[in-house]
Amino acid sequence: MSGLEIEGLRKAFGSTPVLRDVSFEAAAGSFVVIVGPSGCGKTTLLRSLAGLETVDRGAIRLDGRDISDLTPAARNIAMVFQNYALYPTKSVRENIAFGLRQRRTPRAEIARRIADACEALQIGHLLDRRPSQLSGGQRQRVAIGRAMVRDPALFLFDEPLSNLDAGLRNDLRIEIKRIHNKMGTISVFVTHDQLEAMSLADILVVMRDGRIEQIGAPYDVFRKPVNKFVAGFIGTPAMHFLAAHVEDGHAVLGGGSRVEIPSLAAVPNSTLVEIGVRPDDVSLVGQESGAIAGLVDVTQELGTNRLVRVNTVAGELSVLQSAHEPRPAGPVGVRLSPQRALVFLRPSGEILG
Numbered sequence: 001m002s003g004l005e006i007e008g009l010r011k012a013f014g015s016t017p018v019l020r021d022v023s024f025e026a027a028a029g030s031f032v033v034i035v036g037p038s039g040c041g042k043t044t045l046l047r048s049l050a051g052l053e054t055v056d057r058g059a060i061r062l063d064g065r066d067i068s069d070l071t072p073a074a075r076n077i078a079m080v081f082q083n084y085a086l087y088p089t090k091s092v093r094e095n096i097a098f099g100l101r102q103r104r105t106p107r108a109e110i111a112r113r114i115a116d117a118c119e120a121l122q123i124g125h126l127l128d129r130r131p132s133q134l135s136g137g138q139r140q141r142v143a144i145g146r147a148m149v150r151d152p153a154l155f156l157f158d159e160p161l162s163n164l165d166a167g168l169r170n171d172l173r174i175e176i177k178r179i180h181n182k183m184g185t186i187s188v189f190v191t192h193d194q195l196e197a198m199s200l201a202d203i204l205v206v207m208r209d210g211r212i213e214q215i216g217a218p219y220d221v222f223r224k225p226v227n228k229f230v231a232g233f234i235g236t237p238a239m240h241f242l243a244a245h246v247e248d249g250h251a252v253l254g255g256g257s258r259v260e261i262p263s264l265a266a267v268p269n270s271t272l273v274e275i276g277v278r279p280d281d282v283s284l285v286g287q288e289s290g291a292i293a294g295l296v297d298v299t300q301e302l303g304t305n306r307l308v309r310v311n312t313v314a315g316e317l318s319v320l321q322s323a324h325e326p327r328p329a330g331p332v333g334v335r336l337s338p339q340r341a342l343v344f345l346r347p348s349g350e351i352l353g
């Protein structure tokens, strides 16, 4: 197939397995984002794709060609690192042109590609400077430009925006997506940032402990996580979990509140579950019957919205409300949206249904 195919990758450092049977496919032009907790193997996976690590087992195919045993240089893959990795003694122009010169690309072609990169990344005025004379954002633009001019078959990004402040991150994120759309090359992007992952990905890959937990379109992973780990990992502000047991199609929560949840209709009584609730799937109501009783703990103003942390009899919950609503305090009631609530089995954490 055209595109990227990763099949059964395994890699251990000494006796510690770091990649345990990692497989996925990405069609031509896809933007793949890999997220997961620190140490789950994201960087090792990228470095394995680039040929900077040798895998113990498995295959990497790019446009139908097995590249697993090729040297990094022969793979035609460009990687952008968090720390820019520019040559400090070379000018921006030389940094960008270096790989092309090594491949004996004709001068006129090098000039044309540098001009394209300058236009896409607004770095034309920086060409004669050294990396030490650039800001972090400018350095990363140059590093992206250097990757871009190589016209690679695959772009790899290892947390390229993590050293930048929020505004700059957003600008560069948009530029990366624009360049990706224009070039149509597959990108594989590692990040810790939820928003970045959701906003960039066509395909979101969630890893844990060397394995892929879930892979899918970002919204599908957000709305239909396969287990409690993915549900808790994806989404900001994070999902809350309330322990419950099942009784006649209802979740009976701590404190005795009962919530009828459609997906529990056929579940045997006494089954132990956890109810996953996102802050935008709950609302504050008065202390009416049927609502979960609680006390407002902390409120955080987020601009358009407000996040209200409530200690309820069933556990801690966060409620996202419009900043236009009156700021709540003291005793409140919280109502769940039964259609939106996710049910996870205890203790496995697998989603029900």
Ligand code: ATP
Pocket: 013, 018, 036, 037, 038, 039, 040, 041, 042, 043, 044, 045
């Ligand atoms: P982070 O989000 O913190 O960057 P990560 O998901 O990218 O983490 P990796 O850098 O791939 O994780 O590391 C995965 C595991 O492999 C970690 O436990 C790490 O300590 C270990 N590891 C990485 N490189 C080596 C190495 N060269 N030798 C031994 N262990 C290593």
